[in-house]
Amino acid sequence: MKIKFLSEDTLQDLRVNFETYKPHYYQKDDAWFDAYFKEEGRLIESKIEFEKPELNFGDDYLVSDYENVKAIYDSLKHLTVSQATQERLWAGLAHVQLRDYINYRIAKDIEKKNDKRIQSAVFFTNGAKRSLFVHILARLWWVGYMTYDENHRENPYWLTEFFCSADFSARCVVFFSSNFTSNTAITKGILRALVELRDEGVDIKRAHFVEANKYLNISGGAMVLDLLEEDEVKEMIEKRLRKVFGFEKKKVLN
Amino acid sequence: MKFNNSFPYPVLSNENDNYKNSTFETTIEAQKSFGQLYVNLKSALQDSTISQLITEGKAKYALHIECPQTSYRQIFQSEDPYIVATVPDNRLRGKVDVHPFILANQRIENYDNPSLNDFYKGFPITFEKGNILALGEAVEITLFEEDEESQNLPSIVTIRRSESAKDMVVSLNSPQIIIELPKKEYDLYAQNAGSRLKETILSLVILPSLIDVFYALKEDSADYSEYKWYQVLEQIFKKNNVPFSHIVDGTLPVLKAAQMVLQNPLEKAFNEIQKLNEAEAE
Numbered sequence: 001m002k003i004k005f006l007s008e009d010t011l012q013d014l015r016v017n018f019e020t021y022k023p024h025y026y027q028k029d030d031a032w033f034d035a036y037f038k039e040e041g042r043l044i045e046s047k048i049e050f051e052k053p054e055l056n057f058g059d060d061y062l063v064s065d066y067e068n069v070k071a072i073y074d075s076l077k078h079l080t081v082s083q084a085t086q087e088r089l090w091a092g093l094a095h096v097q098l099r100d101y102i103n104y105r106i107a108k109d110i111e112k113k114n115d116k117r118i119q120s121a122v123f124f125t126n127g128a129k130r131s132l133f134v135h136i137l138a139r140l141w142w143v144g145y146m147t148y149d150e151n152h153r154e155n156p157y158w159l160t161e162f163f164c165s166a167d168f169s170a171r172c173v174v175f176f177s178s179n180f181t182s183n184t185a186i187t188k189g190i191l192r193a194l195v196e197l198r199d200e201g202v203d204i205k206r207a208h209f210v211e212a213n214k215y216l217n218i219s220g221g222a223m224v225l226d227l228l229e230e231d232e233v234k235e236m237i238e239k240r241l242r243k244v245f246g247f248e249k250k251k252v253l254n
Numbered sequence: 255m256k257f258n259n260s261f262p263y264p265v266l267s268n269e270n271d272n273y274k275n276s277t278f279e280t281t282i283e284a285q286k287s288f289g290q291l292y293v294n295l296k297s298a299l300q301d302s303t304i305s306q307l308i309t310e311g312k313a314k315y316a317l318h319i320e321c322p323q324t325s326y327r328q329i330f331q332s333e334d335p336y337i338v339a340t341v342p343d344n345r346l347r348g349k350v351d352v353h354p355f356i357l358a359n360q361r362i363e364n365y366d367n368p369s370l371n372d373f374y375k376g377f378p379i380t381f382e383k384g385n386i387l388a389l390g391e392a393v394e395i396t397l398f399e400e401d402e403e404s405q406n407l408p409s410i411v412t413i414r415r416s417e418s419a420k421d422m423v424v425s426l427n428s429p430q431i432i433i434e435l436p437k438k439e440y441d442l443y444a445q446n447a448g449s450r451l452k453e454t455i456l457s458l459v460i461l462p463s464l465i466d467v468f469y470a471l472k473e474d475s476a477d478y479s480e481y482k483w484y485q486v487l488e489q490i491f492k493k494n495n496v497p498f499s500h501i502v503d504g505t506l507p508v509l510k511a512a513q514m515v516l517q518n519p520l521e522k523a524f525n526e527i528q529k530l531n532e533a534e535a536e
Contacts, residue, residue, distance in 0.1 A: 049448065080344035081324040128323045128348065146325065182320065182327035222262055223384035224318060224357055226329040232383075 003048040006092040010042045014095070015123055018115070025118055026110060028103050037096055048083065051075050052097060057104045065140075066164035068101075070157055072137065073144025084145070087124040087131070090138040094122040098137060105136050133172040143172060146187055159191045162198065167206055174206065178213045183226050186216070189233025196238060208241060215240045259389075263381065264367075264374050266301060266356075266388035276301035276369040280354040280390030282317075286343055287494040289517040291397070293319060295337040295354050297390060303367040304356060304387055308333055312362055313387055318353040321346040331357070346397055354390030358383055410483035411460065415440035424463045426470055429482040433463050450530055453522035461512055461519050468501050468508035475502045490515060 006014070014021065024032045037043055053071035056064040076084075083089060094102050102122060103110065109117040116125075124131035124138075132142045147160040155161075163171060181187045190212045198204050215237065216225060225233070264272035268279075280297045295317045299305055307313040317330045317337045324347050330339040358381040365379040381387065416423070416434035423434040435443055447455055467487075471478065478484045491498040496514070500506035513519060 081326070082344045082347040085323050085347050129325070132325075142325075176325070179320070179322065179327070182322070182325040222386075223382060224316070224329065224355065224386060225384060226318060226327060227316075227331075227357060227359075227384040 001050060001052065001097075003046045003050045003089060004043040004092050004096050005046050005086070005088040006095065007041055007044050008088065010037075011088055011091055011123075014091070015119075018119060022113075022115060022118070026113055028110070030099070033095065033099065043092065043096065044088075046089070048079065050097075055098070055101050055104075057100075061105075061168065062165065065168045066157075066161055069140045069144045069160055069164060072140040073148065076141055077144075079141070081145070084138070084141055085128065085132060090135050091123055094135070094137050102136055130173065130177055133176045139172050142176070146176060146181065146184070147191065149188060159188060159195070162191060162195050166204070170206060171209060174209050174213070178216065180213070180216045180220060180225055185228065185230040186225060186233050189228070189230045190216075190237050192230070192234045193237040193241065196234075197241060202245075208245070211241060211244055212237050261386060263379060263385065264370055265386050266304065268391070269389070272371050272374070273301070273367070273369045274371060276304075276367075278356065278388040278390055282352055282354065282391075282393040284350075284352070284393075284395045285495050286397070287496060288514045289343055291341045291343045291346060291350075291395075293317065293339040293341070293352055293395075295335075295339070295390075297335040297354060297356075299335065299356065299388065301367070301369060301388075303369070307358075307362065307387070308356070312358065312360055313356055314359045316355045316357045318355065319350060320352075321348070321350045323348050326350075331359075343397065348397060350395040350397060352393045352395060354392075355386055356388035358385045358387060410486045411463070413440070413443065413459065415444075422459070422463070424466045426467065426478060426481070426483075431463065431467060431483045433459060435459070451523075451526050453519065454526050456516065457519045457523040461516060464512035464515060465508055468511050472502055472504070472508065487515070 023029070053068075053075040055071055056067040058064045058067075079089075106114075106117060106121045108114075109121070119125050120131075120134050121136040124135060126134045131138070133139045143163060144157075144160060147157070147163050149156050149159050152158050163175075175181055175190075181190070194204050194208060194212070197208070202208075219225065219236070228236070259267070259269050266273045266276055266278045268277075277300045278297065280295060282296075283294045285292050285294075295315070297315055299308075304313060308315070311333065314331045314333055315335055315337060316332075317339050318328075319330070319339055319341060320327045324345060326341070326345050328339075328341070330337050360383050362381040363378075365381055411431045411433060413433045413435060415437050417437060419434050419436050421436065422439070425432045425434065443455065443459065446452075449455075467483075471484075475484075488498045491501075494514075496506065501508060501511050
């Protein structure tokens, strides 16, 4: 099948009139959504082919987030990055073709009528870049895109697996809101350093991610980090984390 | 992101007085053409010490391109003061930041330069790999959204099933370019056009047809200028900063023009074939 975009009008209607429409989100009112999107001009059929992925709706998000990053990225690997930054595409998938995933992944927020999270999960409400890592579907694709390691033939998702292994929502935002992680050599270098420490028994926490980014921000003020190879970034981050956290000795920090 | 302007070491730049009598001037031009953004850097360096470091391979000219929205971030380097960076435009969206530099390509110890401001005299200076020796003028490029649907070739090409034709025929005397396929081929085309070999099929059918179209234009372009397909093609070339007249006057070979419109059709087709063969091998 083809991906269906929301028309610009529809997107604005849903966003602007969220207060009016929100009961339908709370009630997971498929009949209402189906009728709404049947109206003429609501959806635009794109030229982008897409096989609906088999998403994991398991009880444990720690497991399903990783599985779903793979499922979404595998089925939509052919999106260009400029397509993958379009709100109309992700809002369309969230409302129409993959609505069941939204109901699954933010079930608690829907139950608690957490309007802010419902909106940020289905629309882009956090700025052009940050939204990509907050929107409930876009973030699956983007984490896949940013962590996919094609040089690792047996399991190109090995860094993804590590990334998704804890604290998924927070990691997405903390890690990818940095400008440096736009460079894949830098992203992979940092993740490889963290994986190495994990393999030595360090319990990787948010503080380790924050420190890695902080250190790059400081260093990036004086040098152009993009000149570094993946291995050089890995070494630099590893050295820094060992120094700051005293390695295994003081590994419990927070 | 913006690179800040204060560094813990001297940087040659118009924005500061770290150097006397030396200059680093840059101009950047960007142009979109057939799916690519070309960013051209021209730089002029007046400083013999830094020039010498470049000759020795210890420093390089560099162009840093970043698009925050699409998480694109790349550096292009050269020992040549002219750099042409080519970025597929589907990797970019909206605002693109471009920074020209001269960067240390390796550790440079005991750096000294007779042009340095007196402030730095007598201090040992070491540059690490990635440190900035000279900073040019940053430029921000804004890419405008194009309506992807209307710029697409499919809006002016129709493929039809012909009861009588024995070979593929292209006819130009209508608002659209009509490609007629013999019925058996058409049926196979219709079955497979959306498949994993869709780019390959485009190369088989559309590429030769476009070549035919451009040859027809070379012979007599005035005949066709009223048709919608002619106007859309003219627009496509105009948008991509290539004069359409270059096809008619022969400056642009028709084979090349057809490949430009389809944006690397061979590469796309062979990638599909490669993928399919790999999938079968597994």
